[in-house]
Amino acid sequence: MSSIFGEPGYVTLPDRRRLHYVSxxxxxxxxxxxxxxGASRVExxxxxxAIAERTRVVAYDRAGLGRSDxxxxxxxxxxxxxxxxxxxxxxxxxRYVLAGHSLGGPIIRSYALAHPERxxxxxxxxxxxxxxxxxxxxxxxAMALAAQSVxxxxxxLGAKIVPAExxxxxxxxxxxxxxxxxxxxxxxxEIRGTRAEFAALAEGFARLRSSTATLPPVPITAxxxxxxxxxxxxxxxxxxxxxxxRLVEAxxxxxxxxxxxxxxxxxxxxxxxxxxxxxxxIA
Numbered sequence: 001m002s003s004i005f006g007e008p009g010y011v012t013l014p015d016r017r018r019l020h021y022v023s024x025x026x027x028x029x030x031x032x033x034x035x036x037x038g039a040s041r042v043e044x045x046x047x048x049x050a051i052a053e054r055t056r057v058v059a060y061d062r063a064g065l066g067r068s069d070x071x072x073x074x075x076x077x078x079x080x081x082x083x084x085x086x087x088x089x090x091x092x093x094x095r096y097v098l099a100g101h102s103l104g105g106p107i108i109r110s111y112a113l114a115h116p117e118r119x120x121x122x123x124x125x126x127x128x129x130x131x132x133x134x135x136x137x138x139x140x141x142a143m144a145l146a147a148q149s150v151x152x153x154x155x156x157l158g159a160k161i162v163p164a165e166x167x168x169x170x171x172x173x174x175x176x177x178x179x180x181x182x183x184x185x186x187x188x189x190e191i192r193g194t195r196a197e198f199a200a201l202a203e204g205f206a207r208l209r210s211s212t213a214t215l216p217p218v219p220i221t222a223x224x225x226x227x228x229x230x231x232x233x234x235x236x237x238x239x240x241x242x243x244x245x246r247l248v249e250a251x252x253x254x255x256x257x258x259x260x261x262x263x264x265x266x267x268x269x270x271x272x273x274x275x276x277x278x279x280x281x282i283a
Contacts, residue, residue, distance in 0.1 A: 004176045005041050006048060011090035019087055020067035021060035025052030029120050029282055030093045033059040036102030038194030040066030042181040043101065045173050046271040055282055060087055064193025066184055075196040077204025081110040088118065099123035099278055101267050106130060106208055109215065116216030121281040124222045125274055126264050129243035130205035134236050162186060169268040219253040221277050225262040233263055
């Protein structure tokens with residue numbers, strides 16, 4: 001099945017699951033994009049074309065999202081990192097520039113910790129930070145899981161539920177990209193896939209926080225959103241930006257960039273900031 005987001009392909013994993021990916025452009029180093037929680041390849045619709053003018057860029061659907069098969073196992077950080085590794089092995093390059101948004105940040109960092117020789121550079125785009133207490137609050141997690149369960153049930157009954165922030169972001173996309181994204185995002189399976197990732201989030205973050213492994217000495221950029229449009233973001237945003245700064249300041253080639261016109265959704269609100277930083281690294 002063709003996709004407006006790029007040339008489609010599949011990688012078959014050892015347990016016979018298939019992961020769907022899209023590719024644009026040619027050249028090296030290959031840039032691989034890792035989406036945020038519950039997000040598929042469509043997150044990168046405004047970023048990929050500009051990168052593809054310079055080199056090959058790949059985005060994919062994690063298990064249970066987009067056009068990828070669901071995973072019967074717990075979707076913790078280690079499992080998602082393992083799937084990323086199989087995708088990179090399938091693509092066949094020695095080293096990659098990895099860029100991850102939100103949950104994608106911890107996933108690509110986990111891969112870099114385990115396989116430093118395969119990573120040429122990292123771009124962490126408003127990444128989720130495992131050192132923030134916010135991600136471990138049981139009450140907030142329980143409420144989010146309950147809300148996701150309700151949304152999944154309503155979607156099964158045929159309701160097309162799209163949160164206001166998602167609608168705002170999709171409005172920035174061309175019409176054909178909007179249509180493909182909406183068709184997938186409102187499926188019950190997509191909501192179940194999101195819930196599976198969220199359910200295992202805290203335990204994976206706790207293991208990452210306690211890890212003593214160090215990131216490879218490669219260029220690492222953290223891009224932080226400057227805006228906080230919601231009450232939750234107003235509370236969390238200063239801590240999140242501080243965490244991003246701490247991480248890159250501890251790296252020999254660390255760099256911090258502020259996306260001044262964005263909150264969390266930088267790949268859609270300011271795709272040029274993401275593109276510029278990736279192109280700077282591959283140059």
